[in-house]
Amino acid sequence: MRSITKLSLVVAALVLTGTALQAQTNNASITATASVQTPINVVGAQQLSFGNVFPGVNKTIAATDLTNAGRFDVTGQASTPVTISFTLPATLGSAGNTMPIVSYTGVHAQNNAQTGGSAFSPVAGATPTLNASGALWVWVGAQVQPATNQAAGVYTGSITMTVVY
Amino acid sequence: MKRESWVLIGAMLLSVPLLAQGKPLTVTGVRGVTFGAVLPGVPRVVLRTDPANSGQFDVKGPKGGPVLLSFVLPLTMTGPAGALMPIVFGSSDAGYSATQSIGSQVGFDPRQPTTVVFPNNGNVSVFVGATANPGTNQRAGAYTGTITLTVTYL
Secondary structure, eight states: OOHHHHHHHHHHHHHHHHHHHTOOEEEEEEEEEEEEOOOOEEEEEEOOOOOSOOTTOOEEEOTTOTTTSEEEEEEOSTTOBOEEEEEOOSEEEETTEEEEEEEEEEEEESSTTOTTOEEEOTTTOBOOBOOTTSEEEEEEEEEEOOOTTOOOSOOBOOOEEEEEO | OOHHHHHHHHHHHHHHHHHTTOSOOEEEEEEOEEEEEEOTTOOEEEOTTOTTTSEEEEEEOOTTOEEEEEEEOOSEEEOGGGOEEEEEOOTTOEEEETTOOTTSOEEEOTTSOEEEEOOTTOEEEEEEOEEEOOOTTOOOEEEEEEEEEEEEEO
16 A cells, blocks of 8 residues: 555544544433422411400400301311411401400311310411311401490401411 | 654644643533522522532543633523523632532632633532522512523633
8 A cells, every 4th residue: 555545544543533633522311390289279268257245345266166166178288297387367347337356266177077186376377287178268356346435337357377388 | 853753743742732631521510500499579698608508510531730710691581481580690609619519619700711820630519509589579480590500621
């Protein structure tokens, strides 16, 4: 083989080697994954109902009163703890008149019959756990204190419960 | 000197810098970033030092050579019916380990291209963490996003 041919082969080999090494960039990918659990849903299921109230006579509805206590129904991720907190009115109102509402009480349970339920203070809030189906029930009671000269009428106020994981 | 010799020398000089770069550059995705169960409204942080949940890339390349690490990072993860969940990368959510040990990382910002020098064995690992930020009404289900690491010889 002539020397010029040998030289050509050497040069070609060197250039090809160099070219192969010119693959100067490489990359790879990985995946970020997450499994989002069931969002919380809260329903105001039953109003806190004091019924007829007489001036000068305080009236209390216990949180254990399944008929008249206010009730919230909560759904979310099964067997998961949540934090509940409340915005509680200090008075009920009626056409510009007000009536104090005080001494809030609460019960939370993993069933709608309060079996095995736990009492708590709505003012302080609570950290119950959703049941195995992702459900929780919360009841609220309180006392209204009508004045002796309380104006007649229908008095209302809003109780708001917030639930977060 | 003969003309052929000059050509040969020129070709060798051209090749020497390339040959000096050593073994080919490879990047391998070893492990994804795993947030696991995420509750709506509750941010979930995965640290780059988390041995089970942080992401990991292994890189083989030039012994002692400088390389540029750059990420393509997702802004969101995609879930059921196209639902999106934000994913955030902080200024120290990536780490580079010359010993490939998750316990001996040098942190860096994955949002910025970063130059590092390979160790003499040419093997490094890059770890990455992140934060998932689900909304309070985030749709339940599985979410995924792709993180790409590009390594470039300098």
